Amino acid sequence: xxxxxxxxxxxxxxxxxxxxxxxxxxxxxxxxxxxxxxxxxxxxxxxxxxxxxxxxxxxxxxxxxxxxxxxxxxxxxxxxxxxxxxxxxxxxxxxxxxxxxxxxxxxxxxxxxxxxxxxxxxxxxxxxxxxxxxxxxxxxxxxxxxxxxxxxxxxxxxxxxxxxxxxxxxxxxxxxxxxxxxxxxxxxxxxxxxxxxxxxxxxxxxxxxxxxxxxxxxxxxxxxxxxxxxxxxxxxxxxxxxxxxxxxxxxxxxxxxxxxxxxxxxxxxxxxxxxxxxxxxxxxxxxxxxxxxxxxxxxxxxxxxxxxxxxxxxxxxxxxxxxxxxxxxxxxxxxxxxxxxxxx
Amino acid sequence: xxxxxxxxxxxxxxxxxxxxxxxxxxxxxxxxxxxxxxxxxxxxxxxxxxxxxxxxxxxxxxxxxxxxxxxxxxxxxxxxxxxxxxxxxxxxxxxxxxxxxxxxxxxxxxxxxxxxxxxxxxxxxxxxxxxxxxxxxxxxxxxxxxxxxxxxxxxxxxxxxxxxxxxxxxxxxxxxxxxxxxxxxxxxxxxxxxxxxxxxxxxxxxxxxxxxxxxxxxxxxxxxxxxxxxxxxxxxxxxxxxxxxxxxxxxxxxxxx
Numbered sequence: 387x388x389x390x391x392x393x394x395x396x397x398x399x400x401x402x403x404x405x406x407x408x409x410x411x412x413x414x415x416x417x418x419x420x421x422x423x424x425x426x427x428x429x430x431x432x433x434x435x436x437x438x439x440x441x442x443x444x445x446x447x448x449x450x451x452x453x454x455x456x457x458x459x460x461x462x463x464x465x466x467x468x469x470x471x472x473x474x475x476x477x478x479x480x481x482x483x484x485x486x487x488x489x490x491x492x493x494x495x496x497x498x499x500x501x502x503x504x505x506x507x508x509x510x511x512x513x514x515x516x517x518x519x520x521x522x523x524x525x526x527x528x529x530x531x532x533x534x535x536x537x538x539x540x541x542x543x544x545x546x547x548x549x550x551x552x553x554x555x556x557x558x559x560x561x562x563x564x565x566x567x568x569x570x571x572x573x574x575x576x577x578x579x580x581x582x583x584x585x586x587x588x589x590x591x592x593x594x595x596x597x598x599x600x601x602x603x604x605x606x607x608x609x610x611x612x613x614x615x616x617x618x619x620x621x622x623x624x625x626x627x628x629x630x631x632x633x634x635x636x637x638x639x640x641x642x643x644x645x646x647x648x649x650x651x652x653x654x655x656x657x658x659x660x661x662x663x664x665x666x667x668x669x670x671x672x673x674x675x676x677x678x679x680x681x682x683x684x685x686x687x688x689x690x691x692x693x694x695x696x697x698x699x700x701x702x703x704x705x706x707x708x709x710x711x712x713x714x715x716x717x718x719x720x721x722x723x724x725x726x727x728x729x730x
Numbered sequence: 731x732x733x734x735x736x737x738x739x740x741x742x743x744x745x746x747x748x749x750x751x752x753x754x755x756x757x758x759x760x761x762x763x764x765x766x767x768x769x770x771x772x773x774x775x776x777x778x779x780x781x782x783x784x785x786x787x788x789x790x791x792x793x794x795x796x797x798x799x800x801x802x803x804x805x806x807x808x809x810x811x812x813x814x815x816x817x818x819x820x821x822x823x824x825x826x827x828x829x830x831x832x833x834x835x836x837x838x839x840x841x842x843x844x845x846x847x848x849x850x851x852x853x854x855x856x857x858x859x860x861x862x863x864x865x866x867x868x869x870x871x872x873x874x875x876x877x878x879x880x881x882x883x884x885x886x887x888x889x890x891x892x893x894x895x896x897x898x899x900x901x902x903x904x905x906x907x908x909x910x911x912x913x914x915x916x917x918x919x920x921x922x923x924x925x926x927x928x929x930x931x932x933x934x935x936x937x938x939x940x941x942x943x944x945x946x947x948x949x950x951x952x953x954x955x956x957x958x959x960x961x962x963x964x965x966x967x968x969x970x971x972x973x974x975x976x977x978x979x980x981x982x983x984x985x986x987x
Contacts, residue, residue, distance in 0.1 A: 606838045607838065609835075609838075609839075609840055609841075610837065610838075612821070612825070612829065613829055613832050615816075615818035615821060616815070616816045616818060616826075616829065617816040619777075619782050619812065620810070620812055620815065620816060621832075622781065622782065622801060623780050623781065623782065623805060623808070623809065623810035624805055624829060624830065624832040624833060624885065625801055625802040625803075625804070625805030625806065625832045625833030625834075626801065626802075626832055627800075627801045627802070628801075631837065665820070669820050670818065670819060670820030670821060671820075671821065671825060
């Protein structure tokens with residue numbers, strides 16, 4: 387009996403993508419205002435492994451370990467998370483254009499972060515992620531409720547429109563708060579445009595448990611995301627508890643997104659660009675999309691960050707600007723091709 | 731033998747009663763057909779049986795209350811084929827048919843070789859093996875309907891509900907799908923409940939017919955009892971001639987006298 391191509395990712399692709407991820411990470415650490423030999427990068431990283439003894443006496447050690455590596459790792463994690471969250475939203479909402487940015491999650495996170503920054507109860511580093519998470523989840527809940535309260539509640543256009551409305555409302559409230567707290571405007575503004583620049587090991591310690599946890603959860607749901615693709619009614623008759631499962635996936639995607647943007651600021655379009663680039667090559671099964679988004683999302687954002695700090699060096703282009711410059715035209719392209727395939 | 735028994739099923743959606751006090755019963759190997767004019771509540775009744783609409787009344791499988799079943803348990807007993815099944819773009823026929831195993835897998839589990847073998851077996855049975863790697867959204871209406879039936883068979887539920895399985899098909903494809911259903915219910919002892927637009931088809935294939943009008947039962951019985959010129963004229967306001975054929979009555983529309 388012939389065995390048709392199954393949905394799983396082949397081991398060769400797995401290995402190739404992991405290797406590409408590691409190579410990209412090392413390259414991104416090496417390239418910058420001070421060019422560092424790759425051997426130095428590997429030496430310094432190796433010296434921090436638990437079983438290593440010698441700390442190399444390289445003058446670049448501090449640049450590598452304290453500046454570049456945390457930044458590259460944060461870009462990796464945030465890129466993985468945003469791409470995978472985009473995947474998860476597209477799957478559960480059955481909407482090829484769903485993205486954490488478009489559904490108001492990021493705007494919610496932005497408002498939450500702004501409130502935390504201006505009210506400053508001392509522990510900004512604790513309250514900013516907490517507030518951005520809470521508001522992000524609130525925003526997607528409101529978007530979802532609005533999108534389904536109308537008669538054509540199941541159409542993808544209604545959902546996107548309500549996401550746009552919620553995002554605009556939250557952004558305008560955020561702007562209002564920002565204007566009334568002019569002394570904090572610089573801090574808020576740099577957060578909004580994305581700030582991988584100041585990334586530290588503390589940022590990583592704070593967000594990585596959430597991001598890695600959420601990535602593991604979403605990876606576990608990759609088969610279920612395929613079941614969603616036949617619509618709520620048919621999925622329910624196949625035995626999928628639709629509402630409960632969707633809620634779990636959205637909570638995981640929103641929690642991870644909020645954790646990522648709470649330290650990186652708003653970075654848009656990663657959740658659309660990466661999964662769709664993968665779809666062009668690897669088909670639409672989420673069993674391939676989710677693992678590939680985790681790996682290639684990380685690579686994408688590391689390279690976007692590299693672009694942001696090298697193109698106009700010594701000046702930096704905000705990372706959110708770079709991803710939007712790549713993402714917006716790509717989004718229009720997807721909009722054009724999605725028309726005839728999302729018939730519902 | 732398994733049987734599905736529904737008593738006094740009433741479905742109210744947004745304050746409007748769509749189905750009123752309908753009772754029915756179907757056992758494995760049997761085919762029950764629900765007919766009625768547009769808006770009579772056929773699809774809603776079927777959706778209520780599938781768990782997609784919340785009915786009042788009782789719904790039992792072998793004296794177990796279906797409404798206490800979990801979504802997953804219910805799917806192990808009842809499969810449902812929608813009138814216009816969603817065909818996700820880029821999903822292969824094999825992947826699509828494999829979705830039928832959802833109820834037999836825990837939420838985060840992956841399919842085993844057994845699930846793959848079942849999907850391959852059903853594809854071969856239904857003569858669909860050559861489509862296995864094709865994308866479902868590129869199939870014709872008849873192929874798509876057969877693939878949706880294959881998915882329901884892979885689900886391995888003793889009861890299959892089909893909403894207008896032939897509505898999108900021409901006469902040749904219709905007969906192909908109907909012959910397939912007839913063979914399957916006899917050979918694999920499946921209980922089939924379908925809604926049907928075409929009264930001649932309803933007369934030729936199923937064992938029993940339930941005729942609905944405005945959500946209520948007009949008559950429930952064999953094709954010869956239900957498909958009479960009198961019932962059809964009263965329920966549909968249509969002038970027809972009923973011709974008796976060896977497989978059942980043939981209903982032909984004719985001009986109002």
